[in-house]
Amino acid sequence: MNNIRFIAPTDLHDEMLRLRQEEQMDFLECLTGMDWGEPDEKDAPDTPRGLGVIYHLESTVTGKRTVVRTASLNREHPELPTVSDIWKAADFNEREVYDYFGIIFIGHPDMRRLYLRNDWVGYPMRKDDDPEEENPLRMDNEETIDTTTELELNPDGTLKNKELKLFGEEEYVVNIGPQHPATHGVMRFRVSLEGEIIQKIDANCGYIHRGIEKMCESLTYPQTLALTDRLDYLGAHQNRHALCMCVEKAMGIEVSDRVKYIRTIMDELQRIDSHLLFYACLAMDLGALTAFFYGFRDREKILDIFEETCGGRLIMNYNTIGGVQADIHPNFVKRVKEFIPYLRGIIHEYHEVFTGNIIAQERLKGVGVLSREDAIAFGATGGTGRASGWACDVRKRIPYGVYDKVDFKEIVYNEGDSWARYMVRMDEIMESMRIIEQLIDNIPEGTYQEKMKPIIRVPEGCYYSAVEGSRGEFGVFIESHGDKTPYRVHFRSTGLPLVSTVDTISRGAKIADLIAIGGTLDYVVPDIDR
Amino acid sequence: MFDFSIITHWIHQALTSLMPEGLAILIECVVIGVCIILMYALLAIVLIYMERKICAFFQCRLGPNRVGKWGTIQVICDVLKMLTKEIIDLKHSDRFLYNLAPFMVIIASFLTFACLPMSKGLEVLDFNVGVFFLLAASSIGVIGILLAGWGSNNKFSLIGAMRSGAQIISYELSIGLSILTMVVLMGTMQISEIVAQQADGWFIFKGHIPAVIAFIIYLIAGNAETNRGPFDLPEAESELTAGYHTEYSGMHFGFFYLAEYLNMFIVAGIAATIFLGGWMPFHIVGLDGFNAVMDYIPGFIWFFGKAFFVVFLLMWIKWTFPRLRIDQILNLEWKYLVPISMVNLILMVLIVVLKLHF
Numbered sequence: 001m002n003n004i005r006f007i008a009p010t011d012l013h014d015e016m017l018r019l020r021q022e023e024q025m026d027f028l029e030c031l032t033g034m035d036w037g038e039p040d041e042k043d044a045p046d047t048p049r050g051l052g053v054i055y056h057l058e059s060t061v062t063g064k065r066t067v068v069r070t071a072s073l074n075r076e077h078p079e080l081p082t083v084s085d086i087w088k089a090a091d092f093n094e095r096e097v098y099d100y101f102g103i104i105f106i107g108h109p110d111m112r113r114l115y116l117r118n119d120w121v122g123y124p125m126r127k128d129d130d131p132e133e134e135n136p137l138r139m140d141n142e143e144t145i146d147t148t149t150e151l152e153l154n155p156d157g158t159l160k161n162k163e164l165k166l167f168g169e170e171e172y173v174v175n176i177g178p179q180h181p182a183t184h185g186v187m188r189f190r191v192s193l194e195g196e197i198i199q200k201i202d203a204n205c206g207y208i209h210r211g212i213e214k215m216c217e218s219l220t221y222p223q224t225l226a227l228t229d230r231l232d233y234l235g236a237h238q239n240r241h242a243l244c245m246c247v248e249k250a251m252g253i254e255v256s257d258r259v260k261y262i263r264t265i266m267d268e269l270q271r272i273d274s275h276l277l278f279y280a281c282l283a284m285d286l287g288a289l290t291a292f293f294y295g296f297r298d299r300e301k302i303l304d305i306f307e308e309t310c311g312g313r314l315i316m317n318y319n320t321i322g323g324v325q326a327d328i329h330p331n332f333v334k335r336v337k338e339f340i341p342y343l344r345g346i347i348h349e350y351h352e353v354f355t356g357n358i359i360a361q362e363r364l365k366g367v368g369v370l371s372r373e374d375a376i377a378f379g380a381t382g383g384t385g386r387a388s389g390w391a392c393d394v395r396k397r398i399p400y401g402v403y404d405k406v407d408f409k410e411i412v413y414n415e416g417d418s419w420a421r422y423m424v425r426m427d428e429i430m431e432s433m434r435i436i437e438q439l440i441d442n443i444p445e446g447t448y449q450e451k452m453k454p455i456i457r458v459p460e461g462c463y464y465s466a467v468e469g470s471r472g473e474f475g476v477f478i479e480s481h482g483d484k485t486p487y488r489v490h491f492r493s494t495g496l497p498l499v500s501t502v503d504t505i506s507r508g509a510k511i512a513d514l515i516a517i518g519g520t521l522d523y524v525v526p527d528i529d530r
Numbered sequence: 531m532f533d534f535s536i537i538t539h540w541i542h543q544a545l546t547s548l549m550p551e552g553l554a555i556l557i558e559c560v561v562i563g564v565c566i567i568l569m570y571a572l573l574a575i576v577l578i579y580m581e582r583k584i585c586a587f588f589q590c591r592l593g594p595n596r597v598g599k600w601g602t603i604q605v606i607c608d609v610l611k612m613l614t615k616e617i618i619d620l621k622h623s624d625r626f627l628y629n630l631a632p633f634m635v636i637i638a639s640f641l642t643f644a645c646l647p648m649s650k651g652l653e654v655l656d657f658n659v660g661v662f663f664l665l666a667a668s669s670i671g672v673i674g675i676l677l678a679g680w681g682s683n684n685k686f687s688l689i690g691a692m693r694s695g696a697q698i699i700s701y702e703l704s705i706g707l708s709i710l711t712m713v714v715l716m717g718t719m720q721i722s723e724i725v726a727q728q729a730d731g732w733f734i735f736k737g738h739i740p741a742v743i744a745f746i747i748y749l750i751a752g753n754a755e756t757n758r759g760p761f762d763l764p765e766a767e768s769e770l771t772a773g774y775h776t777e778y779s780g781m782h783f784g785f786f787y788l789a790e791y792l793n794m795f796i797v798a799g800i801a802a803t804i805f806l807g808g809w810m811p812f813h814i815v816g817l818d819g820f821n822a823v824m825d826y827i828p829g830f831i832w833f834f835g836k837a838f839f840v841v842f843l844l845m846w847i848k849w850t851f852p853r854l855r856i857d858q859i860l861n862l863e864w865k866y867l868v869p870i871s872m873v874n875l876i877l878m879v880l881i882v883v884l885k886l887h888f
Contacts, residue, residue: 174685182769196689196856287759287853293589353850359760360852511689512855515769 004054004069004462006046012070013081019057020086025066026376027392028087030056030464032477032490033097035126036071051078051103051126054477056464060376060390063397067464072103079151079159082108089379092500100125100213109164110148115206115529117142125214144190166202167192174511178207182285182515185525189502189514196510201503205496209529216489221247221456222321224489229315231491232527234274235470237266239491240319245400246465246476247321250458257402258446259323264401265336265439266306266318267467268432272343273302274470275425275432282422282519283354286363291354298343305335321456323449336440340433347429355426364419368505368517371416378504379497382472383428384521387413387420394468406438421520455484469494471522491530495523532828535651562654566644570792571609577791579605580838581845588849612787615780620682623777627681632778632785634674639789639796641667645721646799649809649829653722660721661713664800665706668755671789672698675764675774678786682777690773693856694764697754700863701761704751707871708744711878712804715741715887725808730815732807736888740878745805747871752797753844754859756790760851761859798840802833806840809833 007015019025032054039049052071058064072078082105084090094105095114102123104111113120119142121134146167152160167173167190177188186207192199212231216224228243229236241263248255280295303313309329310316318325354360370380375388385392393410395403411427413420458480466475475492498521506514545554579594579602586593594601620628644654645664655663672695679691715737716724727733734741754761765773775786802808809829813821854862881887 172685174689181771193689196693283852287762288851289585290589290849291852293591297590354852357850357852359854359858362858363852363855510855510857511769512763512853 004048004067006048007068007070009070009072009080013083013086015068016055016083016086019066019068023064023066024059024061025057025064026087027058027060028055028083028089028093028379029058029065029466029473030054030475030477030490030492031090031093031097032056032488033101033103033125034069034071034479034488035101037127038075039073049073051075051101053080053097053103054462055083056475056477060392067462078103079106080104081106084108087379088374088377088504089497089500092496096496099123102126104151106151106153106159109150111151112145112148113206115209117206118145119143124211131211131214166190167200171199176511176514178204182518183525184281184518184523187499187523187525187528191511191514193511196512198506198509198511198514201506201514203499203502205499205525205528207529208526210526212530213489213491216486218485220484221458221486224486225320226317228491229317230526231530232469232471232474232494232524233314234277234524235270235474235494235527236314236316237263237270237318238467238469239474240316241267241401242465242467242469242474242476244319244321245467246463246478247456247458249465250461250463250478250480251321251456253322253450253452255323255450256446256448257444258448259450260402261439261443262324262328262448263319264403264406265436265443266316267401268435269302269305269336271432271470272429273299273306275429276302278425278519278522279350279354282516282522283360285515285519286360288354288357288360291350294350294353298346301339301342305332305339308332308335320449322452323447325449327448328443333440333443336436340437340440343429344433350426355422361419363512363516364422364520365417367418367513368509368520369415369417370501370505372414374501374504375416378501380472380501380521381497382469382494382522383424384421384472384498384501386411387424388416389414392473394466394473398466400465400467402439403435406435408435418516418520421522425522457482457484458486466492471495471524472498493527493530495525495528498523499528532649533651534649538651566640566654570640570643570788573795574788574791575605575609577795577841578608580841581791584842584845585849588846609784612784613781617780617782618777620777623683624681627677628777629681629782631674631678631681632782634677635671635789636674636785638667638670638674639792641670642796643792646796646833647721647725647803647808648833652809652830656720656722658718658720661709661719661724664721665702665709668793668796669698669702671793678778679774682774684777686770686772687774687776690764690770690776694757694774696856697757697761697763697859700860701751701754701867704747704863704867704871705755707868707875708748708751709800709804711740711744711871711875712737714875714878714882716804721803721808725803725810728807728810729813731813731888732805732810734805737878737881738887740874740881741805743870743874744878745801747867747874748801748805749840749843751863751867752801753847754863756793756797756844758790758794758844759848760854762848762853763856763859794841794844795837798837798844799833801840802836806836807832808836 034052036048050071050073054069057066094108097103099113099115122129124131148164150162154160171192174191176191177183178186188204190202212227228239231239276295276299280292283291307313309332310318370388372389375385375390381392391412396410408431411424460482462479464477466473472494474494477490478486479488481487506517583593594604597604647653675694676691679687757764809832811824811832
């Protein structure tokens with residue numbers, strides 16, 4: 001907490017603009033809403049209080065990272081200036097903070113709830129809010145609102161409500177989702193159409209919101225681990241790796257080399273698994289059903305390997321604080337070494353049936369172009385960012401595990417279209433196999449689990465650590481007050497920035513392009529809704 | 531070659547000897563109608579089973595293999611299930627149009643189906659402008675699809691129907707032009723006559739280059755006419771859930787489903803008739819012994835063999851290619867297929883005028 005610079009709300013916008021322009025902090029990595037409670041007389045002078053926000057910033061030019069925070073002591077009407085005009089990524093994130101904490105961002109063009117129902121009472125992440133009390137199970141449907149409000153500050157300090165129209169009466173608005181085969185989960189896009197052409201998209205999240213961050217606040221650290229697998233279920237190992245790493249960093253635990261090797265191999269297997277599923281689902285979205293089965297056929301083999309060691313196929317529950325749940329299965333090395341030549345030998349089929357197909361190429365090339373500037377501004381990391389020419393791989397930026405010891409290429413394409421996003425992932429499968437090949441024979445001996453105390457308490461402070469998930473940077477932010485439960489846990493979603501780009505890159509495209517764009521952005525909804 | 535008209539004549543005579551001719555013809559019409567419907571349903575079951583098995587083998591799967599030996603009874607069970615399902619009434623829909631739509635689709639399909647010459651003497655509808663009738667009857671189907679989209683009061687259905695309208699009407703042009711090309715070569719539009727003319731060689735061989743081009747264009751356009759992948763945009767399940775038949779249930783949906791499969795067979799059947807000789811066996815001029823052996827194989831086997839071969843081609847395409855986008859589909863038709871068909875038509879005229887065909 002002491003290492004985070006405090007900026008008063010009145011100076012926030014100017015200071016952020018300065019950071020963005022002078023220090024080239026162009027990547028808003030993580031934006032976390034906080035409730036530090038009401039001021040107390042016993043507080044030390046630098047104890048944070050009030051409702052506030054923590055901003056993690058990074059410069060893609062200099063690589064410098066900084067963390068700042070701001071807070072408002074007014075609990076009735078907490079108001080903070082928006083930074084959504086500086087970083088587009090703040091748009092959805094500030095809506096999330098508004099949703100959970102009730103902080104109103106002045107100047108934000110779209111102050112609606114992001115996840116919860118519009119008729120939700122209260123702000124559930126506030127420490128003094130009891131969500132159960134005023135929110136019984138409602139039997140009526142949620143009203144869809146066609147307008148949104150922007151709050152502006154008058155010169156005399158009062159607020160002006162400006163009503164903005166999302167969709168007009170005369171517009172032809174189609175719901176794509178929440179139950180729709182191409183949204184890969186329960187995502188809802190309200191799409192305004194002119195014939196087949198998309199005019200505007202309004203993304204509605206929250207249909208699979210489970211309040212995981214809120215739940216974490218009442219669970220002990222080992223218990224919170226179980227929830228990470230349920231965020232991005234195609235990056236279960238990586239998500240859990242991030243949380244374990246964050247807790248280990250906070251407690252100053254150094255895991256053995258064996259654990260690092262195992263975690264790295266598992267992460268890469270998971271990445272191949274996720275990218276195979278990406279290939280399969282994209283092909284299915286575009287109507288190539290045969291290619292779909294190719295991807296799933298080979299993904300099964302990875303799941304079998306996982307099952308043998310971890311016991312689970314989708315929800316693995318493998319990483320633990322200080323190590324892994326169990327040592328690798330005696331067959332593990334053998335099966336991984338069989339699998340890699342198998343996949344290398346069979347991947348040409350993928351390219352023959354789909355990549356080389358002229359229809360597939362026509363459907364993807366030049367569709368949904370995301371510029372490098374936009375990718376950074378939205379914080380669209382992972383394959384999406386790399387397809388736009390932004391080398392954003394956490395494995396290279398902040399190496400963890402044993403990524404600093406292996407030789408691999410960071411795949412970067414410059415086109416930024418759906419085709420580039422597709423090719424990045426196909427190439428990453430090959431790179432992941434290279435990483436595994438370098439590690440699989442050299443897993444050192446050692447303990448697979450460090451000795452831990454029965455009750456894990458994390459020292460007071462704020463901690464952030466990130467891994468390269470299957471579809472972008474997955475970060476974990478923990479604020480601990482020294483208890484056995486975290487004070488606040490925030491997961492930097494890999495999918496939320498991707499979804500926030502959809503409106504920008506799909507305007508003017510056809511409905512069929514929206515499916516291709518959604519498929520190549522490769523978001524996973526439980527990770528967005530958390 | 532066995533001529534089925536002997537049997538039909540015998541039945542006709544037997545009936546007229548028993549009752550006045552008008553009544554006899556009425557009874558014959560009813561019997562033939564029932565036969566067509568039975569044949570239609572039977573073929574649908576065979577086609578659905580075939581598609582499931584073929585697509586399974588393309589996708590490294592086994593397909594249905596639990597109900598009956600090799601899953602043969604599976605489709606029959608599915609048909610029974612479909613028949614017993616409830617037909618839902620929609621609120622705010624145009625009841626009349628909504629209920630009419632599946633019948634329009636299935637009637638168009640029946641009418642076209644009745645034109646197919648299954649074997650020698652087994653033509654149901656056979657008159658001097660048979661090809662025109664066939665094209666006209668097959669075009670009625672699109673009205674049913676548009677009505678379905680409009681009547682269900684669903685935005686997805688409407689988009690699907692609009693796509694379908696744009697697509698089917700466009701591709702009708704290519705189908706018409708490619709068949710016209712063949713009409714130039716054939717010199718007749720009566721279907722029995724068309725088949726009879728191919729006794730000394732199928733038209734695809736007789737018309738050589740332009741006939742092959744017309745055949746390929748016909749296959750592409752025919753695939754688009756039947757709304758099957760890669761042209762399945764009207765019911766693109768990943769975009770429009772199920773397109774124009776999203777709101778239909780039970781046997782109303784079943785009609786669309788049946789019509790889709792049978793239309794595929796009809797497209798294949800017409801291709802077989804016009805390009806591949808219909809029920810006419812494979813004859814090589816000069817090799818009389820060989821031709822005589824070929825004649826021992828009954829005509830309906832030839833016809834169904836050829837038609838199912840083309841059906842297999844269509845399935846192969848469907849299970850290999852991704853789906854096109856609406857603008858790409860219209861581009862393909864208006865910028866490529868139509869000009870090529872027109873040039874091809876001129877080429878065919880020249881070849882026929884200069885007697886360069888076989």
